[in-house]
Amino acid sequence: xxxxxxxxxxxxxxxxxxxxxxxxxxxxxxxxxxxxxxxxxxxxxxxxxxxxxxxxxxxxxxxxxxxxxxxxxxxxxxxxxxxxxxxxxxxxxxxxxxxxxxxxxxxxxxxxxxxxxxxxxxxxxxxx
Numbered sequence: 175x176x177x178x179x180x181x182x183x184x185x186x187x188x189x190x191x192x193x194x195x196x197x198x199x200x201x202x203x204x205x206x207x208x209x210x211x212x213x214x215x216x217x218x219x220x221x222x223x224x225x226x227x228x229x230x231x232x233x234x235x236x237x238x239x240x241x242x243x244x245x246x247x248x249x250x251x252x253x254x255x256x257x258x259x260x261x262x263x264x265x266x267x268x269x270x271x272x273x274x275x276x277x278x279x280x281x282x283x284x285x286x287x288x289x290x291x292x293x294x295x296x297x298x299x300x301x302x
Contacts, residue, residue, distance in 0.1 A: 178261040182254030184279055187242030191254030193262060196234030202251070203238055216248040223256040223275045227266045253278060 175194060182189040200207040200221070211217025224230045235255065239247045256275035259266050270276050284293035291297055 180257030
């Protein structure tokens with residue numbers, strides 16, 4: 175059975191996306207996509223690469239995702255799907271690149287610094 179693989183990352187989330195020819199079934203960590211991202215609008219954006227390349231009903235996606243929260247996981251899935259689609263057909267590259275699906279969002283949480291409460295938050299000033 176032919177399958178295409180793509181890895182996506184965002185913040186602390188890592189998504190492994192496997193695309194197989196099928197009828198559009200998408201499962202995330204063994205659960206249905208809608209059930210996994212229930213009530214989260216960002217989840218819908220994760221499948222934009224499929225819509226932009228008009229391949230929405232042609233491939234089944236088997237996705238495993240670890241780490242991070244729902245927003246980071248959805249963005250990781252989006253990048254993974256886009257990279258897997260490139261393996262399906264390299265001619266999708268201009269479409270995916272124009273929409274920004276192939277760019278890895280490198281923003282991560284800044285580390286906590288010595289003498290501060292968080293990464294930038296200073297302790298409250300006390301005059302006495």
